[in-house]
Amino acid sequence: MPILGLVPLAIIWFGVGEWPKVFLIALGCTFPVYVSTYAAIRGVDLKLVEAGQTFGLRRWGLVRKVILPGALPGFLVGLRFALVGAWIVDVVAEEINAQSGLGYLINQAQSTDRIDIMFLCLAIYAVLGLLADAAVRMLERTLLAWRRGFSGG
Amino acid sequence: MASASAGPAILVRDVSRRFGDRDVLRRLNLSIGANEFVALLGRSGTGKTTFLRILGGLDPEYEGEVLVPGRRAVVFQEPRLIPWLRVLPNVGLGLRPGGSSPGSGSPKHRSSWRGELRRQSLEALAEVGLASQARAWPVTLSGGEAQRAALARALVRDPQLMLLDEPVRCPGRADPHPHARPAADLCARHRPAVLLVTHDVDEAILLADRALVLADGQIRLDTRVTLPRPRDRGDHGFTTLRFPACSPNSAPRNQPRERRREYGPGGKS
Numbered sequence: 001m002p003i004l005g006l007v008p009l010a011i012i013w014f015g016v017g018e019w020p021k022v023f024l025i026a027l028g029c030t031f032p033v034y035v036s037t038y039a040a041i042r043g044v045d046l047k048l049v050e051a052g053q054t055f056g057l058r059r060w061g062l063v064r065k066v067i068l069p070g071a072l073p074g075f076l077v078g079l080r081f082a083l084v085g086a087w088i089v090d091v092v093a094e095e096i097n098a099q100s101g102l103g104y105l106i107n108q109a110q111s112t113d114r115i116d117i118m119f120l121c122l123a124i125y126a127v128l129g130l131l132a133d134a135a136v137r138m139l140e141r142t143l144l145a146w147r148r149g150f151s152g153g
Numbered sequence: 154m155a156s157a158s159a160g161p162a163i164l165v166r167d168v169s170r171r172f173g174d175r176d177v178l179r180r181l182n183l184s185i186g187a188n189e190f191v192a193l194l195g196r197s198g199t200g201k202t203t204f205l206r207i208l209g210g211l212d213p214e215y216e217g218e219v220l221v222p223g224r225r226a227v228v229f230q231e232p233r234l235i236p237w238l239r240v241l242p243n244v245g246l247g248l249r250p251g252g253s254s255p256g257s258g259s260p261k262h263r264s265s266w267r268g269e270l271r272r273q274s275l276e277a278l279a280e281v282g283l284a285s286q287a288r289a290w291p292v293t294l295s296g297g298e299a300q301r302a303a304l305a306r307a308l309v310r311d312p313q314l315m316l317l318d319e320p321v322r323c324p325g326r327a328d329p330h331p332h333a334r335p336a337a338d339l340c341a342r343h344r345p346a347v348l349l350v351t352h353d354v355d356e357a358i359l360l361a362d363r364a365l366v367l368a369d370g371q372i373r374l375d376t377r378v379t380l381p382r383p384r385d386r387g388d389h390g391f392t393t394l395r396f397p398a399c400s401p402n403s404a405p406r407n408q409p410r411e412r413r414r415e416y417g418p419g420g421k422s
Contacts, residue, residue: 051233054209054226055306056247065246069237146237146290 003028003085004092011096021093028089032081040074041067073147076140083132091125161220162187162314162346163208168217169370170203177203179370180217185363187313190340190347192357195367201350202230202318204367208348209316222346225314226307232299234291234306241287244274244306277309278302280339308339315340317349359384 003024010020044067052066094103102121109117163185170178177200185191195201206212207219209227234243250266278284281301291299307315340347351357357364358378366374380390 047229047231047233048235050211051227051229052235052247054211055310056249061247065238066235069235072237144237146239146292148292 003089007093007096010093016099021090021098024089024093025086028085029082032085033075033078036078036081037071037075040071040078043074044070072143073140076136076143079139080133080136083129083136087125087129087132161185162189162222163348164218164220165208166218168204168207168215168219170200170207170212170215172203176370178207178215181371183365183372185346185348187346188344189363190349190361191363191365192349192351192361193365193367194351194354194357197352199367200370201352201367205316205318205348205350208314222313224310224312225316226310226312226345227316228300228303228307228318230318232291232296232303234294234299234302236291238291239287240278240283240289240291240294240302241271241274243291243302244277244309245270246306248273248309273309274305277305280308281305304339308343311343312345315345315347317347319351319353355386359386 006024006027007020010024014020014023048066048070049062052062057065091103094101095107096103098104102124106118106121109115109121161184163183165181165183167180167182168178169176169180181204193201193204203212205227207215208221209225210221211227234240235246238246248270250263275284275287278287281304283298283301283305286294286298286302291302294302349357349360358380361378363375363377365372380388
């Protein structure tokens with residue numbers, strides 16, 4: 001189901017204000033993260049799980065030391081998708097239902113023919129998107145240092 | 154599967170394992186003494202790895218009786234280091250206070266146990282010559298180094314039984330056994346019972362006290378290797394031993410009933 005179809009419903013449920021946006025964005029982020037994390041856990045190398053078992057890891061130890069870290073790359077991919085989705089939902093939610101915020105500004109600018117304001121808002125969106133992506137990349141670099149063998153710290 | 158504390162390191166009675174309608178192991182019997190270094194030979198698909206996995210406790214779906222020591226360690230065909238743990242925690246993986254060696258049974262403070270674990274892991278790494286790589290990520294190790302780290306991970310457990318699944322292969326090198334020597338030296342020092350699974354007859358004769366040949370799901374040949382150590386491939390005894398051992402038609406010893414039947418080469422087990 002397209003998440004944006006829920007916008008009117010969210011407004012009815014949560015009224016006008018911050019909460020429908022929080023609800024929609026949370027919902028929009030859950031699925032990409034869930035799907036990719038699930039796939040990543042499924043894809044954890046069974047040989048490593050087996051090695052962990054032979055060397056005495058029990059259930060919780062296996063989850064903590066082998067399965068979750070093994071699923072981390074997939075989780076981070078999901079996180080990046082989720083961020084993209086979050087922006088989309090945020091923009092739409094703000095344009096439809098808000099008294100402030102960038103989407104609201106764009107809408108106002110449209111009705112007053114202020115293309116300059118619209119471009120400024122779009123530029124801010126772009127910068128924020130890039131920043132969010134950079135944050136996840138940084139997270140990847142720190143958490144996945146083992147992949148390329150950075151010495152880390 | 155029971156754990157034996159004294160007597161033979163491995164006691165296997167009538168063990169069978171089927172995959173679908175293919176009998177990989179058929180009422181296999183074997184006993185290996187403590188401190189014995191045994192090489193298990195056989196063509197690929199004969200169930201060597203299947204047997205090793207049963208002994209390692211990785212395959213519960215067998216029939217028969219298997220007695221192995223509680224402290225056993227496996228070195229797999231590939232190193233299987235956990236890539237997101239540095240070398241040192243890989244070596245200490247899964248070790249628990251009091252679980253690894255008989256001396257550490259008394260309850261200790263958690264942090265002092267950590268220190269002890271660290272010390273033991275470093276010691277094991279030093280033994281395989283990798284102490285300087287303790288903080289490295291596994292991906293930065295060479296194939297040989299990774300295999301040695303895997304060996305350290307097995308040794309740190311002070312095992313009564315070491316199961317080596319062709320861990321010494323290193324294709325594309327001039328010397329095909331660059332890691333066999335350290336493995337053998339270390340086993341000589343620690344004296345666990347060793348079961349080395351291999352299809353390399355030379356390697357078996359170089360390293361083992363006893364060589365077994367697995368075919369048709371049973372031990373078809375069980376012979377002692379009495380050559381003096383250190384052994385060399387040029388020795389006279391080496392060549393004489395080599396040929397009966399690699400012939401698939403060698404007279405089955407240790408082989409009561411069950412006539413020999415030829416099977417086509419099966420899939421990988």
